[in-house]
Amino acid sequence: MTTRIPAIDGWFTTAGEPALLGTRCDSCGSYFFPPERMLCRNPACGSTDLAEHELGRRGKVWSFSINHYAAPAPYVGKEPFEPYTVVAVELGAEQMVVLGQLAEGFDPATLKIGDEVEVVIEPLFTDDEGNEHIVWKWRPVR
Amino acid sequence: MSRDVAVLGVGMHPWGKWGQPFVEYGVKAAQDALADAGIAWRDVEFIAGGETIRNGYAGYVAGATFAQALGWTGVPVATCYAACAAGATAIDIARSRILAGLCEVALVVGADTTPKGFLAPTWADNAADPDWRRFRLLGATNPTYFALYARRRMELFGATEEDFANVKVKNARHGINNPNARYRKEYTVDEVVASPMVSDPLRLLQICATSDGGAAVVLSSMDFAKQHGVADPVRVAAVSTVTPTYPNTVIEMPNFSTDSAATVAQPELGFRDAIAAAAYEQAGVGPDDLDVAEVYDLSSALELDWYENIGLCKAGEAERLIRDGDTTIGGRIPVNPSGGLACFGEAVPAQAIAQVCELVWQLRGQADGRQVEDAKVGLSINQGLFGHGSSVIVVR
Numbered sequence: 001m002t003t004r005i006p007a008i009d010g011w012f013t014t015a016g017e018p019a020l021l022g023t024r025c026d027s028c029g030s031y032f033f034p035p036e037r038m039l040c041r042n043p044a045c046g047s048t049d050l051a052e053h054e055l056g057r058r059g060k061v062w063s064f065s066i067n068h069y070a071a072p073a074p075y076v077g078k079e080p081f082e083p084y085t086v087v088a089v090e091l092g093a094e095q096m097v098v099l100g101q102l103a104e105g106f107d108p109a110t111l112k113i114g115d116e117v118e119v120v121i122e123p124l125f126t127d128d129e130g131n132e133h134i135v136w137k138w139r140p141v142r
Numbered sequence: 143m144s145r146d147v148a149v150l151g152v153g154m155h156p157w158g159k160w161g162q163p164f165v166e167y168g169v170k171a172a173q174d175a176l177a178d179a180g181i182a183w184r185d186v187e188f189i190a191g192g193e194t195i196r197n198g199y200a201g202y203v204a205g206a207t208f209a210q211a212l213g214w215t216g217v218p219v220a221t222c223y224a225a226c227a228a229g230a231t232a233i234d235i236a237r238s239r240i241l242a243g244l245c246e247v248a249l250v251v252g253a254d255t256t257p258k259g260f261l262a263p264t265w266a267d268n269a270a271d272p273d274w275r276r277f278r279l280l281g282a283t284n285p286t287y288f289a290l291y292a293r294r295r296m297e298l299f300g301a302t303e304e305d306f307a308n309v310k311v312k313n314a315r316h317g318i319n320n321p322n323a324r325y326r327k328e329y330t331v332d333e334v335v336a337s338p339m340v341s342d343p344l345r346l347l348q349i350c351a352t353s354d355g356g357a358a359v360v361l362s363s364m365d366f367a368k369q370h371g372v373a374d375p376v377r378v379a380a381v382s383t384v385t386p387t388y389p390n391t392v393i394e395m396p397n398f399s400t401d402s403a404a405t406v407a408q409p410e411l412g413f414r415d416a417i418a419a420a421a422y423e424q425a426g427v428g429p430d431d432l433d434v435a436e437v438y439d440l441s442s443a444l445e446l447d448w449y450e451n452i453g454l455c456k457a458g459e460a461e462r463l464i465r466d467g468d469t470t471i472g473g474r475i476p477v478n479p480s481g482g483l484a485c486f487g488e489a490v491p492a493q494a495i496a497q498v499c500e501l502v503w504q505l506r507g508q509a510d511g512r513q514v515e516d517a518k519v520g521l522s523i524n525q526g527l528f529g530h531g532s533s534v535i536v537v538r
Contacts, residue, residue, distance in 0.1 A: 067340075067341050
């Protein structure tokens, strides 16, 4: 049986609705992704009270890049290689841009800046023991 | 009180893919800079080295490595790492020592030997390293980020693939006569837009390579220069090493996100604008005073961003500058007369020093085959990973 392992711990939900996990400062309200747990990075604040916060699930494409060559390790690409797309997404409430790969099954040629996308949890790669490593990706809403 | 320091000498080892230890390039550049200055190594009172992280321990302690290779003299040393900004930071340390009166003459050296292909994380399996994480989780190479900016320009300002190609064509033409450049070949727009797509919308000939090379400068106090018989040296009038101001709302390598602007208003100037603004303020000059600039064209598209960041034009007008030939030698404000990274490729800890070498040759009228007429004020600019500003203004 395939085991699903988060490719990184604590950055996204692994049950229920897919969502990115960030933090929000209890004192000034600033948002952080990846989750900042040490200190609020607003230099006018500096509070240590940071609470977990599920980032908005939908956003708009700020820009994207279609990679035609495999990145070096530790990236694990498809065999044989397939071009893959990295999307930068603007989140409305958090007013921040978050990167992620484009979800499986979407032709990046049809993607445009300003398109609405939503976060999904999908396989990133399968390791030699057959474990499926999962990660967040952005899926166009159509 | 003047905060200028004199540039007594500059030197470079040609850029290429030579495959030799980085120390050789650094020593050659240092010896050339010392000879250019008319200073003996044993008379240098401080050495600053730009660190290279891809050449083992000798690279981590580059300043001492160069000092050892040149022959131990007991000279005080510093080594600094600031990614692409390492050279400017090393220059700033040397300049600060001189301005503090702790030494009269200092040598700054950077050199690198680079592996083939994409720059990759240096730690094989360290999941806590943000650089490791962006490769693992996203496959986000450096050109991936350059491509995000490039597509943004196309969307916001109507930049075209031909505009980006024209930057490469211009820089290739500039660099053809530069003996230190690695690529000395003219290109046409058609050749550039027919080169392989790497990170769409950027093609191979629009992305800078990684190179071997070395660069060095000899700096001194203005008094020392005078006593040394140099009445009118090129002077370093500013070194800007600023970091971003929160919230930084442009996605930067190797980050997964920008800062949030939800609760704190964006600063008046974005990070790249702020790097230039700090340099201009220190030097007491503005964009209209510039005669020549060396900007970090990691991609051809990024050179257009820099035009706006250093105030050559307003946001959205950079395409007009390249179309009108304003930034070509002979135009209103030549940019990258050296050929830029398009002709050099990047030798990380040497590159910001190499930018200064070129400006010094330009201001001395020694840039044979690529001379900008009557250049008196030059600016170099770039940015190191994670938020290291790097800009130097030289005047004569």
